Amino acid sequence: MLHKITSLTVRDVRFPTSLEQHGSDAMHTDPDYSVAYVVLDTDCGLKGFGLTFTVGKGTEIVVCAVEAVAGLVVGKSLQEIVSDFRGFYRLLTSDGQMRWLGPEKGVIHLAIAAVLNAVWDLWARAEGKPLWKLLVDMDPKQIVSCIDFRYITDALTEEEAVEILVKAQEGKQRREEHMLKEGYPAYTTSCAWLGYSDQLLKQLCTDALKSGWTKFKVKVGADLEDDKRRCRLMRQMIGPDNTLMIDANQRWDVAEAISWVSSLAEFKPLWVEEPTSPDDILGHAAISKALAPLGIGVATGEQCHNRVMFKQFLQASALQFVQIDSCRLGSVNENLAVLLMAHKFQVPVCPHAGGVGLCELVQHLILFDYICVSGSLGNRMCEYVDHLHEHFTSPVVIHDAHYMPPKDPGYSCEMLESSVQSHQYPEGDVWTLIMNK
Template sequence: MAHHTYYPTRIRGLSVRDIRFPTSLQSDGSDAIHPDPDYSCAYVILYTDTDVKGHGLSFTIGRGNELVVAAVKSLAPVIVGRQLSDIYGDFAGTWRALTSESQMRWVGPEKGVLHLAVAALINALWDLWARCERKPLWKLLVDMEPEKLVSTIDFRYIEDVLTREEAIHMLKEMQPGKERREERMINRGYPAYTTGAGWLGYSQEKIEGLLKEYMAQGWRHFKIKVGQDLEDDKRRCKIVREIIGEDRTLMVDANQKWGVDQAIAWMKELAPYKPLWIEEPTSPDDVLGHATIAKALRPLGIGVATGEMCQNRVIFKQLLQAKAIDYCQIDACRLGGVNEILAVYLMAKKFHVPVCPHAGGVGLCEMVQHLQIWDYISVSASTKDRIVEYVAHLQEHFKHPRKVNHCHYLAPKVAGYSVEMWEESLLAYEFPYGSQWKKLFTEGKYKDPRTSPPPYVEHRLKGSITQR
């Protein structure tokens, strides 16, 4: 770790804020399981003993975001007050300290609300490290010696599939040609696909208009949501395939709607529209169910993709071992931040499964571009069968949003992890006191939680809870 005169030495404090955007009003993000998402994030700032700060976030879709905020506050003592040299000198140990805090881990471990909170903190720590080194995150990762990068990963529970020595060997094998691949990412970028026309709550007219608009911009890969109604899915897939033609790619996403047998039967009905993959066909925890679906659909030329809500590297290990996925979809916030994500990329490399990150949301596009660019330069050296999700909304709230040119993510040039938001946006959309939320409550578009009585009141003397 290089030391500069401006380099901070310790973390002196943090803030975490509940930021929410009212995306449900336009059905943005709607799917078969989540019809009314309000894209949100627990937004963390790490303060140091200099002016350098670390920004990180964890994505949610509205209610429940306050739980992640509370979990971040509970985990804060693990890192606040610590020296940066201790944190980054044993980053795997820091990660384990957060995920294995002796009492907090009981409400995990390494899953759910607690892991989302870990991700927000870890993402902020990586942003801080990259800022200290004056590099965008992808460049920080690319420039690390293989031994140093691998030292940031906690291999507990996955050493039966991938050892430290194997991971180091993989990275060393890919050293030749890194400069050429880096130049390509800077000049051309990484290929993307769009979900922007595919939300389930959109009307046929809106879908058709958006598809034509995206095609005019050069997009060749499109994903739509499915899973609520079979006949409607067939109708929508037929419309999309007719508009985009046979030479462009269609993917479909059920967002965990089906059981195993239902997924197989439903996708056989959609097979004539030639989807490249079915994403999240069933429960994200059902490894063997995914394997059964994948085996049944491969003869039809349909792959299985999952990972958006895959809770940790252990589930990914099993999905890969069981040949249950054809496309590995990491999420920058569902896993416990960059450290754990690096482990999944390296396991996917060993099993020859392409990684195609889930994005969209709040800040996910900004983050996954760094990860996938690192993968191309340092791990896979290929964009074959690999593509990154792209959704255009909410980027105006970020100081350095992702840049897409000719349907490719361009390698970020600004130091950090690209998730710093404008203070004006934070003030406007902090829930429930931000100016935009006050306006929506006044207009009656949302129920005001500050004045609405809770459905339950506690009778402290009786020690019971009674419904109103």
């Protein structure tokens, strides 16, 4: 079947997470986890589902951007797209007029990610496989043919990418079997949002420890003395042998980041995440160099615009942990490029997740990374946030603090229609009730 795409619909879906301070950090004090939710219809009845993540206001702008690129998708067949996926990616990102809005960054790139996520979901469904398995079963040259290497060949050539994937064929089946049995290691951010009380933090840590969690992240950056107190409390709760990370969500200038994190070094964090502007590559490099003697790495990437910026972060030794995002970058295509570059530079990938649907999506990418690219679990883990999974038809499955590989066909993007309708902004029942209070 050709699976001709006959229509694209996009809706603004928001969840009022700010009411209970879920997701709160030093820069985003009242986020309402939201998505621009895309559905592709085809002439054979098969649908593709995709999304991109936001934190409330402005989702309507992303919806407009999705509608602006819809004409590049509708009318094409799935076969036509995937037979030249690199060309299709470039069609969306390099439209002669719309690329001016980016290029390959900002709202237009978020919109393209939502559309491409839906295309990948459609392809995986057409093949009857979960997205990670679709990727794992691909020939190395087919995987590479999905990637746009423009602007990154000084760091990774197409030939090098093929070589990496061919080399990783050895032991691939064994690693796949290991994932199916044990799952991919995860860490939790759910215990220590900045707006949570000490009492709630303690309770959530206690519950998490009982459930087998050993890796925890705490939000920092609003007040140094309060950070010391909360990190001390967190370290007391989880003990000296479990892993602690800290996340400033871009709060500091470079010198301030170095000083602030040095003051928190006694709590032995594995990394500080987003210590400064996500665009400041040289600033991250300076922070990385200064914190290295303390044994603290720098992690960033959830708001890194594109593969070109990741290339420079890696070239400048500006990060020790790469945090890919399934919706910030241009979907699977661009994430494949970053996974391969990270492997060449020998920097572990620890994806950003949480939000709405980010855990559902990024689990596929990190499974592929382990099975077909890195072949290693050393210093690697995938973020997990225990919010809003109940709104998906194929929610993540966590067992003993590990992501268990999804089994349903697709990219795990499909939301329950009842959830979409009730949380559609502003006319859904949930928002009508809030606004009438």
